[in-house]
Amino acid sequence: MSAKYFQVAQGVWGLKQYFVNVYMIANRRSAGKGWVLVDTGIKGSEKDIIAAAEKLFGPGTRPAAIVLTHGHADHSGSIKELLKHWNVPVYAHKLEIPYLTGLSSYPPADPGVGGGLMTMLSWIWPVKPINISRNLREIDMYEGIPELPEWKVIHTPGHTPGHISLFLPLNTTLIAGDAFTTTVTESATYLLGNIKHISGPPKYITTDWKAAEHSVRELAELQPRIAATGHGPVMRGRELTTALNQLSEDFKTLALPENGRYVKRAAIADERGVRYVPPVKVGAKQTIGFAAAASVAAFLLVRSLW
Template sequence: MISRDSVKYFQVAQGVWGMKLVFVNIYMVANRKGFPKRWVLIDAGPKGCADKIIAMAESIFGKGAHPSAIVLTHGHSDHTGSLPELLKHWNVPVYAHPLEIPFLTGRSAYPPADPAVGGGLMTLLSPLFRREPLNLGRRIKAIDVDRGIPELPEWKVIHTPGHSPGHVSLFLPFNTTLIAGDAFLTTKPESAIYALKNIKKLSGPPKYMTIDWTDAKKSVKKLAALQPRIAATGHGPVMRGRELQTALTKLAENFERQAVPSEGRYVRRPALATQNGIVYVPPFKASKKMILASVLIGTAAGLLVARQIQKAVS
């Protein structure tokens, strides 16, 4: 952990740093020597964290530093909450996959979260997360997956849908560093204790917000095949080396058992999306578990931890 200029962040690899904001990670990536000497912000954290992100940037890159671009792994509110505030300070383009753009230009809302999937307080709180789109207007630029991101020339962009339609991961072949967003995680995201305390546990994408489990499985297989030696994800601590490779291979091989919930709105039928946003959402069936969940949501929302999380993602 690096603690400098009153901000705490951590080193992921050479030229890659991360910071945990409430329960969400953001990353800063500098281009290596020989490449245009610039840096890029990956994801923008929950609401209310712009000051911390700017302080981290200035601590690493110097006073007044700003990125040459912001790249979004996806548009969920916990990864874009501080974006409007950051864009008041930084006049930079924001890159996202074409299938994610409707959620960032006011055209489409994400499908509802699924509190029936079980796993803990975060699942119960998930219906409270903001799912309405941001409208970033002309700031938003579509990623060309084959060509990559001009401001990040060494990194490959990998389309990893499932958790959201236009979810992307970033991979640096030079040292096999992977920034995986929420395609898989290194903590158990459904549990508030795991998420807030950053307890290490390689897991599939958050169950309550994943809308296509067939795609999610394909995406994890794609990432496991890269055999990354370093993985930095949207939630949880950095995982490395053999510990990472063994756990990721296991997750890809046993995805149904390890990652897919036994019941839930999107388990048998996915939500469908086009470049215009969501076009089909499977019908909601209230189970006993669901009714119990909604009762618990009311109770849980009164807790201090709930307020903290809700503030960050609303």
């Protein structure tokens, strides 16, 4: 895939890899701090990320740090390979650390939420932890990230326990990860086509919907003028303000699944990882079985991405 990047805001660029975005932020204020990579895409993305970085910042460049909005495989997939090339610190929230140190797997995906092919495929979603302990640094939520002194770190749980978003007050630019998205992640047509439509976090792998709703409301209160998310195109201006406010106000109607494993009872996690996962209901088991059977062919096509 071509390493073609796009402009998000002044000093911020994005790179779309298949169906997920990574971002590169130039540090304007602190001399010698360079730039920071936010998320690392799916497995195999490292060559394109390095190529895009070198186009932007020059041959042989490397980031001052990597920040993970969360540790799901589509956001941390290439980090081990990148760390072989760039031996730099990796920042994550303390509640995300168990999934990045080999301590705990994430709760399983929920194909019972419905919504499209990507939901049906979610039974293959990798939830096992990775181990990048050597490079991992816990984000100080009071001090922020030293390599991004102008950016505010916001804890936005729900999609995962330690999910974070980044906000630049100077021009109200928001990097939201998967706290909300700007496409319909459950639909292969929307997701792979990068079709714009503001949505809640991906339904099939969000495990605490009460927290997710609170996070969307907190981000909407910031009134960002630019939003870059983990999935979907950049949204700006009045279009963003109107859509994000509506999502915040009508979250239960627009984002919450009608059915699903985590809708009524959230998974519970702490600094040691997952402590409780709600059981699958009988009807949901039948849905999962159908989804698995219906998506075998698609699985064979996309398994190499993981």
